Amino acid sequence: xxxxxxxxxxxxRTMVLGLVRDRTAVFFMLIFPLMFLVLFGAxxxxxxxxxxxxxxxxxxxxxxxxxxxxxxxxxxxVELRRAADLDEALKQVRDGDVAxxxxxxxxTIEVRYSEADGVxxxxxxxxxxxxxxxxxLAATGQPPTYTIAMDTVEDDSVKPIQFLAxxxxxxxxxxxxxxxxxxxxxxxxxxxxxxxxxxxxxxPWAVVAGRVGVTLGLAVVQTAVFLGVAVIPxxxxxxxxxxxxxxxxxxxxxLAFMSIGLIIGxxxxxxxxxxxxxxxxxxxxxxxxxxxxxxxxxPSWLSTIAQVMPLKHLNEALMAVLSRDDxxxxxxxxxxxxLLFTAVCTAIAAKxxxxxxx
Amino acid sequence: xxxxxxxxxxxRKTYGDVQAVDGVTFEVAPGEFYGILGPNGAGKTTTLExxxxxxxxxxxxxxxxxxxSWPRNYELLRRIGVQLQATAFFEKLTAREQxxxxxxxxxxxxxxxxxxxxxxxxxxxxxxxxTELSGGQAQRLSIACALVHDPxxxxxxxxxxxxxxxxxRNMWDLLREINAAGRTxxxxxxxxxxxxxxxDRVSIMDAxxxxxxxxxxxxxxxxxxxxxxxxxxxxxxxxxxQ
Numbered sequence: 341x342x343x344x345x346x347x348x349x350x351x352x353r354t355m356v357l358g359l360v361r362d363r364t365a366v367f368f369m370l371i372f373p374l375m376f377l378v379l380f381g382a383x384x385x386x387x388x389x390x391x392x393x394x395x396x397x398x399x400x401x402x403x404x405x406x407x408x409x410x411x412x413x414x415x416x417x418v419e420l421r422r423a424a425d426l427d428e429a430l431k432q433v434r435d436g437d438v439a440x441x442x443x444x445x446x447x448t449i450e451v452r453y454s455e456a457d458g459v460x461x462x463x464x465x466x467x468x469x470x471x472x473x474x475x476x477l478a479a480t481g482q483p484p485t486y487t488i489a490m491d492t493v494e495d496d497s498v499k500p501i502q503f504l505a506x507x508x509x510x511x512x513x514x515x516x517x518x519x520x521x522x523x524x525x526x527x528x529x530x531x532x533x534x535x536x537x538x539x540x541x542x543x544p545w546a547v548v549a550g551r552v553g554v555t556l557g558l559a560v561v562q563t564a565v566f567l568g569v570a571v572i573p574x575x576x577x578x579x580x581x582x583x584x585x586x587x588x589x590x591x592x593x594x595l596a597f598m599s600i601g602l603i604i605g606x607x608x609x610x611x612x613x614x615x616x617x618x619x620x621x622x623x624x625x626x627x628x629x630x631x632x633x634x635x636x637x638x639p640s641w642l643s644t645i646a647q648v649m650p651l652k653h654l655n656e657a658l659m660a661v662l663s664r665d666d667x668x669x670x671x672x673x674x675x676x677x678x679l680l681f682t683a684v685c686t687a688i689a690a691k692x693x694x695x696x697x698x
Numbered sequence: 699x700x701x702x703x704x705x706x707x708x709x710r711k712t713y714g715d716v717q718a719v720d721g722v723t724f725e726v727a728p729g730e731f732y733g734i735l736g737p738n739g740a741g742k743t744t745t746l747e748x749x750x751x752x753x754x755x756x757x758x759x760x761x762x763x764x765x766x767s768w769p770r771n772y773e774l775l776r777r778i779g780v781q782l783q784a785t786a787f788f789e790k791l792t793a794r795e796q797x798x799x800x801x802x803x804x805x806x807x808x809x810x811x812x813x814x815x816x817x818x819x820x821x822x823x824x825x826x827x828x829t830e831l832s833g834g835q836a837q838r839l840s841i842a843c844a845l846v847h848d849p850x851x852x853x854x855x856x857x858x859x860x861x862x863x864x865x866x867r868n869m870w871d872l873l874r875e876i877n878a879a880g881r882t883x884x885x886x887x888x889x890x891x892x893x894x895x896x897x898d899r900v901s902i903m904d905a906x907x908x909x910x911x912x913x914x915x916x917x918x919x920x921x922x923x924x925x926x927x928x929x930x931x932x933x934x935x936x937x938x939x940q
Contacts, residue, residue, distance in 0.1 A: 343805060348800035354788045354795070361790040526791065536751055536786035541775045583856050 341688065346543030350581060351550035359554060361522070365601065374514035376632070377504060377566060381575045384500035391419045392460045395429035398443045402475050418467055432465060437697035440464035462560065502575045505570035506586075506658030507631035512562045513590055514622055514651050516595030520555045522614045525605025529694075559594035567662075582667040586658050589671055592678040593654040600650075600684030606692040625649050630656075650681050703728045703851050703882040704749060711744055717746035718744040720757070720906035726884060726899075728850075731877045731894040734886045735926075737905035742886040743783060743855060745903070747816055749884070750853050762851060776804065779849035783856050785840040787828040793839050794824040797846055801833055804847035814842040818872060834865030841872065844926055851882045858892060870896060890927040900926070904934045 344350055346584065359365055376522055390531065396403065413478060421438065424428035429441035433452055439460040440453035444673035453464045477484055528534045537547060563586060573676065606613035629652035635643060646652045657674035660666035704726035711719040719741045725731045734742045747753045749760045751767035751774070760767050765774050787796050794815065801811035815821055818838040823831060831839060837857055844852060854873070858866045866889075874895055878881045887893055893900050894914045901911040910917060910933055917929045 344802050347803050350799045353802075354791060354799050357795065358788060358790040382871070393758070483836060530785050531789075532782055532784050533786040533788065534778070536782055537803075538770070539750055539780045539782075541772045541805075542803055673902060 346546040347540070348539070348543075348546040348553075349547055350552055351542070352553055354552040355550055358558075359558065363537070365519070369512060369516040369558065370565065371596045373508050373515070373562075374569065376507045377512075377575075379570055380504050380508070380632070381501055381570070384504070391415075391417060392463045393421055393437070395423040395428050395432050395438045395441045396420050397429045397441065397443035399422050400442060400449065402444070402449060402471055403442075405475075406471075408482035414467065414471075417463060419664060426681075442468065442470075445532075454667065469641070488615075501570055501575045502676045503630065503634050503655075503659055505566060505575075505577050506662055507626075507655050509563060509566040509586075509590070510593065510624075510629065510651050510655040510658060511626040511631040512566065513559045513589060513594050514597045514626065515618075516558045516562060517555055517594040518618055518622055520596040520617055521551065521601030522605035522608065523601075524612055525602060525693075526608055526611050526614045530611070537586045546550055553686060555598055556591055557593055561592050563590045570679040573605070578663060580661070580663055582661050582665070582671075585667065585671045588675060589654060589661065589678075589698065590656050592675040592682075593650065595684070596650040596654075597680040599682040599689065602689035603685055603692060606689045606694070625651050627685040629654075650678055700728055702726060703730070703763060705731075705761045705764070706745075706749060706758070709745065709748055709755045709760060709800075710757040710768065711748060711753065711755055711779065712849065717906050719748065720738065720910055722758070722902055722903075722906070724908060724911060726882060728882055729877075729880055731873075731896055731898045732885070733882045733897035733900040734884070735888065735890065735893050735900050735905060735930060737888065740903040740934075741906040742903055746853060746855055746884070746886055750778070751775075756805040765920075776847060777850050779844035779852045780845065781840045781844040781854045782835075785828075785836045787839075792825050792827055793820055793831065793835075796828060796839060798842050800843045800846045808848050810843075810848070811833075811846050814846050817875075819868075833864075834861045834869065837861065837865075837873065839871065841876075842883055845876065851885070852876060854883065854885045856886055856888070858887065858889060865872075866892070890930050894926040901932050902930060909933045 383649045403420065418439075423432060423441065426441070426443060429438075429443070430452060432438045432452050433441050436456060437452065439457070440451055443450050449468060451464065451468050456459050534547070563622055565581075567577070567579070567586070569575065573580060601618070604617045604621065608617055626632065628637075628638070628646040629649050630646075631651065635646060635652065635655075638646070653674045657666075657670055660670045701723045703725070704727070704783075707723045709719050709722040710717070722741070722745050729744070734745065736742045742752065749753045749762070749767060751760075751770060755769045762774055762778060765771055767774065779921060788799060788894065794812070794882055797811040798808050801808050812821075812824075815824055818841060820835060820839055820842065823835055825918065828839065841854065841857060844854075858869050861869060870892065873883065873885070877896075885893070885897065897914060899911065900910045900917070901915050902917075910929075912920070914926045914929075918924070918926060921932055922931050923929055923932060
């Protein structure tokens with residue numbers, strides 16, 4: 341074979357140039373999904389209940405005499421604010437500005453709280469109760485009979501970044517693959533570039549391989565950028581051992597979405613039509629496949645529909661290998677399924693394909 | 699006698715129930731400037747596409763330099779240059795990048811591409827995107843791309859359609875130069891003055907058949923008329939067609 345590899349080298353170069361210079365394409369395939377990640381990742385970052393503010397009136401010995409480490413623990417749960425007088429503090433409770441009011445009357449610790457927010461009310465009650473009891477115990481001079489040892493464990497629940505990163509990556513790859521192959525097909529047919537290439541010493545496989553190669557390259561770039569952003573401490577995605585399996589998964593997914601794009605490109609006569617069909621195909625698929633929110637909040641009949649969508653399986657497999665420590669056992673069947681899907685769609689596209697748009 | 703550059707015999711092509719090409723036979727000698735004329739829908743472009751190797755004929759053969767143009771033959775493709783009716787360019791590339799890509803596809807040096815750009819007068823427009831070129835500039839770029847690998851045989855499908863009179867005269871000079879450099883040129887057009895000025899020989903086509911072939915001057919005197927246009931109208935009729 342020659343230095344141009346049957347046309348593969350120059351064709352791939354023109355495709356990369358054409359893609360990089362297409363600002364709309366770069367925006368929708370990279371920047372737009374990334375904006376979702378940056379935004380959703382920040383919005384859903386802190387799902388824990390915020391500290392409960394408590395209005396304090398005058399001096400409360402119990403609080404003033406607290407040892408420093410106790411005080412630090414307390415500050416994690418409640419935020420003490422000074423109120424000018426009792427009326428002011430009670431007004432704040434009524435308005436919902438604070439969770440409760442606290443003041444000392446002789447040896448009685450007075451607490452008032454609103455029942456409007458049960459969680460906050462409970463927090464205020466138990467915090468103050470604990471403080472009073474331990475102060476009472478300390479006052480007796482006896483060592484405590486029971487002590488508590490506490491530590492945290494990694495829970496099984498899904499952190500937002502754990503489904504956002506794979507889900508939005510899956511969506512980005514789906515858009516990239518489907519849009520590139522559909523629009524390539526339509527525009528090549530329209531501009532007759534394919535015919536011109538037919539009359540040049542270009543191997544047919546080089547035209548296909550160039551397009552597929554460039555799209556797979558885009559998918560790898562998308563993966564690198566998404567994971568790169570998701571693992572920065574602010575978003576805090578923890579990659580598990582077999583995270584690199586996301587790369588073959590994304591490549592298989594990209595092929596599957598390209599094959600969807602081939603069908604759309606074979607059917608659509610104009611770029612506008614292709615664009616419209618792509619939008620109404622990819623967006624609902626992304627929603628149903630859990631790209632934007634966890635799929636398990638959906639009603640079961642929707643989940644059943646989602647089962648036939650390649651993006652759903654890609655998203656779940658990506659989540660599994662990226663942060664659930666799953667490995668080949670999860671990835672291989674999904675890759676096989678995606679490739680099978682690709683084969684079926686490509687065969688359908690070949691049936692529907694017409695050289696001329698007429 | 700030299701082997702003909704093009705040898706076509708008994709070409710037929712049907713689309714559905716339309717007989718687009720109905721038994722076309724002709725030969726083109728090396729170095730000749732040959733024109734195919736005819737009204738719209740006469741089968742010029744289909745004939746040209748079969749000869750180039752874009753379409754497979756239902757019947758008949760089309761040989762270039764004695765080699766059938768169908769199936770695709772990579773050695774043959776290196777010896778022919780084509781300019782299609784609609785200009786076909788890669789997206790988002792400048793004029794220079796377009797022709798450099800064609801140079802790379804044909805594996806000829808890029809300096810050669812730059813020289814072609816110069817020869818069609820587009821050096822100043824080299825860094826302009828193809829969408830910003832005027833109709834004439836785009837046609838010239840398309841022709842430069844067809845010539846980048848120095849082909850022996852060049853096919854030009856209506857290269858002057860849509861050009862203003864100045865750009866057409868300008869294009870004629872370019873086409874003459876291409877032929878004067880020793881290349882065989884096949885041209886389709888529906889401008890009769892153009893064929894009369896440029897072509898050594900023309901074939902007049904209608905309804906998928908060749909009605910008459912010969913040097914323009916001979917056809918004019920044979921039918922006792924003034925111009926090639928009169929020949930054309932006499933052969934194809936005056937009635938309006940769609």
